[in-house]
Amino acid sequence: MHQRPPLPTSVADVNYPDIPSRRLSNGLTVLVVENHRIPRLGVRLSVEAGRIHNPDDNLSLIPLAVESLKQGTASRDAEQIAEQMDRAAIQYDFDVRVEHCLFSMDLLVDQAEAGLELLSEMVRRPAFPDKELQKSKVRWHSELIGQRSMPDFLADERLYETLFPDHPYRKWTMTPAQLDAAAKEQIEEVFGSRFVPSKAILLLAGAISPNQGFKLAERYWGSWQGSPSNEPSFASPVACQGRRVELVHRPHSEQARLVVAGRTFARGHPDAHPMRVANQVLGGGASSRLFLNLREARGFTYGIYSFQRNFRHDGLLLAATDVRSDVVAESVRQIFSEFRRLQDEPPGSQEMSMARSELTGNFLFHLETPASVGMLEITRRLYGLPDDYFPNYVRQVQAVSAAQVQQMAQRYLNPDQFVIIVVGDRSKMEASLQEFGPLRLYDTEGRKL
Amino acid sequence: MDRAPEIEFEVHRLENGLEVILCPDRLIPLVHVSVHYRVGSSYEQPGASGFAHLFEHLMFQGSENLSKNEHGRLIDEAGGRWNATTNKDRTNYYQTLPSHYLDLGLWLEAERMRSLQVTPENFENQRRTVIEERKQSYDNRPYGRAYLRFDELAYSNWAYAHSTIGEVEDLEGARIEDVRHFHRAHYGPDNAILSLCGDFDPRGALKRVEHYFGPVTHRTGSRPPRIVEPEQREEKLEEMDDPLAVLPAAYLGFHIGDPSSPESYALAMLALILSQGESSRYYRELVHKRNWISSLSAGPNHYKGPQLFKISFLIQSQADPHEVIRAVDDELQRAAQEPVSEQELEKARNQFTFRFVSRQSKVSRVAETLARYSVYYGDARIANQELARYQSVTADDILAAARKTFRPRNRIRLMVRPAA
The missing domain is CATH 3.30.830.10 (Metalloenzyme, LuxS/M16 peptidase-like)
Incomplete structure (x- = not known):
């Protein structure tokens, strides 16, 4: 029997298609x-x-x-x-x-x-x-x-x-x-x-x-007519105001929905590729740090992932999960400790190579159907990204270094600037969440309590 | 569409009993590697509900040459995707990889088929993970418990009545000693289907398959449970409270035959006529005209054995739930009394053609579809005959199936009352 996994055969070239x-x-x-x-x-x-x-x-x-x-x-x-x-x-x-x-x-x-x-x-x-x-x-x-x-x-x-x-x-x-x-x-x-x-x-x-x-x-x-009215101008959003907790009281909840989120940057920002790799290491998949910690080591949750959402004027990074009600506060601590770990030392070469490969592979999946390739091009045009943005995507991702990932964590994963959003039964968690900052309580109608 | 393209593929069987489906598709350098085991929650014993699914989690916890989670990590390092699912009748494990990693996918699947190893610590961890999965997917979601309750109410055979996710007390009681036994009993080549679709040369791929899976020789002797659903003699009716729900909901069901039965085909066509698209009967009458329901779904529940024709929907707050359910049932009675129009049938045929073609849009969908036909119909080649089979359903077939099925004593009704 083989002891170690077989090595890959020769790599097939992936060509980004022409999109007339x-x-x-x-x-x-x-x-x-x-x-x-x-x-x-x-x-x-x-x-x-x-x-x-x-x-x-x-x-x-x-x-x-x-x-x-x-x-x-x-x-x-x-x-x-x-x-x-x-x-x-x-x-x-x-x-x-x-x-x-x-x-x-x-x-x-x-x-x-x-x-x-x-x-x-x-x-x-x-x-x-x-x-x-x-x-x-x-x-x-x-x-x-x-x-x-x-x-x-x-x-x-x-x-x-x-x-x-x-x-x-x-x-x-x-x-x-x-x-x-x-x-x-x-x-x-x-x-x-x-x-x-x-x-x-x-x-x-x-x-x-x-x-x-x-x-x-x-x-x-061809005969569609109409001209746009003046484009509304959106100012850049102001910076976030320090850490706080937003608790939505949902009676009878069997679990807590936990989202930890902070602001990042707009689409097309120079940090986009390094941050993509940083996010992949942190919580991009089932081999990422958050998943291995909260699910595989602690069994707190069925799953936890981090995501980026980037818009024309700003963006955010969030980690989201559903956890046992009695471990919400401990989950927040673990998420923040993963932020700090990424700030304190650069990821190892194996972790880096995995993150880069996952992103490269995900990109390949986008090329599988013509509609998903076309959607990349729509996105590129919508956000004014350069012509070679997607053709160069794989090369850009592959070029991100571990030091850059650490730098991203230092720049964007500051636990003091993250908001903690919890949806659950307040009686099971309200007291334990006070340690993270001022807490505001809401009902499921979105009204402050 | 004059002629929808067929899926071109080969089926082989290795000496150890492994069924191998090879479907080359060289447009993009990806390959999907899927292993279906003929075991699901219907193979469980009372008191051990949820074990087949818990076991699926354990298949990622290590084997002779792999540590915990290394399976997924190796796929991730290759830039692939992976997951697994369990249902009543089967468990599938799959990965989509850049095609130069085909050997990796084969090696990984052969490795855990041959030599699963789970430590007590990892067993415990996955037990807790699965209990949280149950909460996330069912207990903490509106209508989640109703979804589980419906099969319990509808089926009198325990194999299909109990849930795949399992009862928490059964999960708490699961023992690591049972893991080895379950693996020996169900996880061998003679009880599995390996389905590959993507960028490979079939002759070369078959050699690789033989190389990795050939040495896996243990025989499971696994036999599917004999699932018989006795004829229902009177209607089953239940109401339940759901403190997480804000709108009432209803589930209707009727016992029907297995997926190969003529009535299953006929009723799948009827389901399209009733509920597919905004011109369907239910949509026009109950959504568009009266604004009574939303989130409607209807059709056979796709179990391998005795199925249910199932209809579920939410009821708008201003509507009277009993009146709504009566209206839903009236449409079924209409289908049992008058044939559907040729126009409706033509529309349903077009929709099946679209569905058939769309299944070929990705290598993952093709590989999973072929394996599913092997598990559920006994032969992957039936996947290519489906379109003709659905196209040949007549209005009389639908009428006969509806007559046979939509009788009050064959009916199950579950109503969900929201929090006050």
Whole structure:
């Protein structure tokens, strides 16, 4: 029997594919990723209309606008749209994210024209029928109620409000009152000002040639009109105000949701690659330090991971887990001790090589489907990253040194600047959390107690 | 679509009984290595619920040549991904790797198939981890306990009635002495399917497989449990409180045959007509028109043996739960009385074609799909026959299956009341 694992055979080259692009005369950017492995096509339309582009006093407007597109156009009502989508077996999903919204459709390539025609009509000629708007409101009311039973939602809500108190990034979820107040005219206005071709990128990814793709784009999107209103200017968020604890009392909880989070930097920051490796060492996977400590050594949790979320103007790093209620405070101590360990000494060569390989491997997975490659390119353009950002990604990650990782930990993993967010039954943990700083208590409605 | 592409693959069997599925796909330098063992929670004994899944965790805790967690670490160092899952009927272990690490994946899986070693300390640690997993996935989530309760209520055979995650007291009572026995009894080549998909030459890959797995020779003699669900004679009805829930929810179930039965195919088509997409019957009537329900799912529950046709949904706060459940059931009765339209059937066929093609979008999905067909249908080659099988379901087939299935005495209803 072999005693040690076999060595890898020769490495296959990974080529980042060419992604031909074209800008139509109305300003719409079109990307095509050609890949004929299966007769399927992914369509993605990204529009710079995210959560943060809602007016301050109503976070429901852009989500309602996006939902309305399915509910009627100049020539089709909601039932007809649904019927045609399902008949063509089109899987679709419209999602409002932080800084953009994304319309996704996946379909068999022989339905490409049907799908593009439908999507184009929905975006270019929406009718915003009032009857459907009222129905959406009723439906969403229940969803707003339902999400307050979920620990991860409650933690995320506190996370953004705490880290970005003075900035649009705090805008996490609409309130029922905002939903009630949303008027059709307001929805049309926000739609008209942001859903315009010059703020959009259309991706066609799959069994289609660039030529065919550009032709289809021109046919169905060439006449899309509209010009953007003035771009809102967002100031950089102010720095975080020292460590504190935000406890959401969720009665009957069997466990505690724990999120430890701090601010970092915007997309495209020079520290992005070193920080990516630092995060991988800290909590990027099931061989990372946080996982080996809290799960494999202590059995506190089923899993713990750290993540980065980077936006156009700022970013954050968070470690998130669900732990036994009686070990929340000890879990926080262990997480912070891992921060300090990374600050105190650079990771060893094996750990570094693992982190770099994991990131390289994850990148390879992005190249597996044409739609996921295309999404990298959408991201690159959305955040104004350099042309060679993804083609050079692997080389950049491989070049990160252990000293740089340590430096990242010293720069961004300061436990005194992290907020601790806990969702659980207060009676089981409130006292033990006092040691970490001033504690604010909330109920599951988001009200201060 | 005139002709959906078939999956091209080979099936071999080694002398030690290992079934080997090889599906070359050279578009990108990745390979997916998957091992399915024919053992899941339905193989457990009363008092030992959750052991098959706990055992899955232990498979990462070391073997003769590997220390605790080294399996995952080696995959991570190669830039791969790995995980494992357990359900009622099988346990699967998988890794997707850059293809020049194919040998590593094979060696690792052969190593733990041959020589698992678990220390008392690691056993204890994983017991605690699994108890936290249970809380995170079920006990601390709204409707989590209802999800577990449904099978207990519906099935009278213990094999399917009890949960895969297991009862905490059974997990507390699990003994390390049972680990070796369980491994000998189920984790051998004669009870496993190795499925590879990705960037390799099949002839070379088969040689590598023989090289690593050939020497693993112990025979498990594992036999699937005989799972018989006696005919249900009267409706089962239960209501439960969920202090974590804020909306009422309901689960309906009906006993149906195993996945190979004609009615399973017919009812899977009906499930699409009822619940797939915003033009489906339930969506149009109960979501769009009346705003009564959300988070709807419907269809066979995909167990290897006697299945349930299961419908679950949340009930909006302004609706009357009893009225909603009646409306959901009325649609089933309608399906048992009048044939679905040709238009609806055509739509469902298109949706199956899309699903069939989409399964081929990633090497991981292909490898897992082929192994699943071997476990559940006895032959991976059936994966390629599925599309034709679904396409040939007629409106009369659906009508007959609905008639046979949606009878009150064959029904299970579980209602969840939220916190006041």
